[in-house]
Amino acid sequence: MESPKAASGPGADFIRQVVAADVASGRYGGRVVTRFPPEPNGYLHVGHAMGVCLNFGIAREFGGRCHLRYDDTNPEKENEEFVRSIEEDIRWLGFDWGEHLYFASDYFERMYECAEVLIAKGLAYVDSQPTDAIREGRGTVTEAGVPSPYRSRSPDESLDLFRRMRAGEFEDGAHVLRGKIDMASPNMLMRDPVLYRIRHAPHYRQGDAWCIYPLYDYAHCLEDAFEGITHSICTLEFDNNRELYDWVLDNVGFEEPRPHQYEWAGLDLEGAVLSKRNIKPLVDAHVVSGYDDPRLATLAAYRRRGVPPEALRLLSQLVGVSKTGAKTEEAKLDFAIREVLNPLAPRVMAVLDPLKVVVTNYSAGKAEEIDAPYFPHDVPREGSRPVPFSRELWIERSDFAERPPKGFRRLVPGGGVRLRYAYVIRCDEVIKGPSGEIIELRCTYDPDIRSGVSPEGRKTKGTIHWVSAAHALEAEVRIFGRIFLDYDHEGEVAKDGGVTAAPLNPESLMVLPNVRVEPSVGADPVDTRYQFERTGYFWRDPVDAVGGRLVFNRIVPLKDTWAKRESEPAVAEPMPAPPQAGAGDERPRPRVQDPAMAARVARYRDELGVPEEHAEVLADSPAFFERALAAHTNAPDVASWIAVDLRGLLEGRSLTDLPFDGSAVGRLVGLVAQGRISRRAAKDVLARMVSEGGDPEALVESMGLAQVSDPGVLGAAVDAVLARWPEKVAEFRAGKESLLGLFVGEVMKQTRGAADPAAAKRLLGERLRG
């Protein structure tokens, strides 16, 4: 397993594509350095596991390295227990940081020096407002903030204050260091962010060495830069922080190539409580037994439950990497676990909810041993164990039905069923207790039918598992379910540090106290992961299965298509989907406020016949447009090229930043209008002009794009393409006309973009259809 996905090229995720491109271009001299940067303030969970797989995985695939770095800049929340658990979890997952273990707290001195640089440059100042004032001064998402009265403090004064902050002259909260950026920025994080604060608290590693501590946005980018990280990968919610990340690095003086931040969605797993903030209260309030309670989604919990680390790595592959914030179904994790365990886990029999069966025609004192293979025919592994058979057996209560539903293939009164690896039995009598509950089944067996021997006419459809009562081992089994009943509330655990009102699932932990297991397991290694036939994958609970006591955790159930059928509601509830509210034929209203611009828009629209939405764009850079118009007078045409095609290439720049002016665009449009180049070719030229500058006529020449519409030349290209794709031609003729685009595309490629696509399409149509 673990077939590595493509590390680059189409099909690779967008982050791997970036890394591959940077390696190819030599941006970092071929180096790839990632990092996994947990704060040691809690246990790792599945979401982190995906981050571990991503960062360590990329490093591995590209021959780089991945640092484990503790982001321990907050003395109040962090401790050694958490650093210990994090290391254990990452190793368990199968990754190794080698010698690259780092602590942000080791960088405090260097970070401090960088802060003095910022102050000296006038890019940071000591603010002496109280917390509330700073918060209020920041404004809101719709209103600009107001500058602090201390914003104009001189660098010298700030420097003095900052040094005294470090020296411990002030109380907590008396001053902070702030970046001097832009109190009106639409990005709240840029409104003079707090960089340092005073906190007289012992740090778990630094003790009392410091009483000022850096904040995340200041610290994290510096940590990356100090370590020479190339690709700093984090989750979507840090998107807004990237601007500040870049600001700090650029202004402290880190030059390219320096680290850059990339955001991906991370994992949101259905039914799992996925944030340290929400897990902690569950532990503190003893809703669960600890960070390793198997109901939790922490790695410690998965490990204890018996989930193999390979399954989590598989899950990471299945889920993939994107920027779409989305929720992954639990079924995918279950699949990954079964996928890993199926070829590995020995099969063994255990009866979870026992019902006594007496085989009346089997002698009381007799017992025989059946040699049962550990693996089914389709798992290529060796091994077997003896399974004792005797007169009294346990079978699963759910494997008998007095009044069987349609399709029931197990034991019924007067009916027969195969005992796995053993005989076929028939139920002769049902014995009930005083209140009518079934307490015993009296059956007879057919001594002629054993293991594989099945005379004609005696076909038995169902097979059930069983254990010999006299030989069985007693065990406890624990079955785990989701903690919260409601799918929607799992994110709202701890609004106020307590456990929320969200309803808990009373069946999140089900203890089965009377389980009977076949005796062979008594001799197995304690960390054996079994498949209990027909029920699921199990292993001994590593904490509570002590001193010979057998306690099994269910890792994951087997797929059970019968149970699914059983639990189907009698009447499918009607679910009328509300009609999509998305109908949007509202007239887009003009957003132009500036009267001069509005006048230009009106003129372009009314006098030149330019569509209004294009006119709005052009009115922004009138000079560019006018010059283009001077070179080619068809206004709507020019407008469309600028407003649509050129704009698409801008990537945030403005028209005036371009290495050419409007007239070059006008001339290019003219070439198209004269039929000298195809539109397609013109777009290639335009792209080249944007990236490298240059003159359109010369580029057409040097790129060999003069339009080809001569039927002879075109025909040859068409024939060549058709000859190269015989199967596709057949498919097309069989009706798959969407392939026409493929053929046109191939002709365009064949002629390196010079063909007249309309002509090519016409020709293709004739050849293909006629």
Added chain:
RNA sequence: UGGCCCGUCGUCUAAUGGCAGGACACCGGUCUUUGGAACCGGCGGUGGUGGUUCGAAUCCACCCGGGCCAACCA
């Protein structure tokens, strides 16, 4: 309400102007001494409206929907 990010089968994800593909789930079948596994088949998608183009999931505009941001947390 300002800024940013994101919308592709039920779910996750490919397609980087040219064949909408894979996986999970689901449904059906084959096989089976596990109602497992395996194998075969099926269902099913580009949020909407316009625009550009020979050709749009992809580029442009607007709309709709979801998420993030106003800790001296990370």
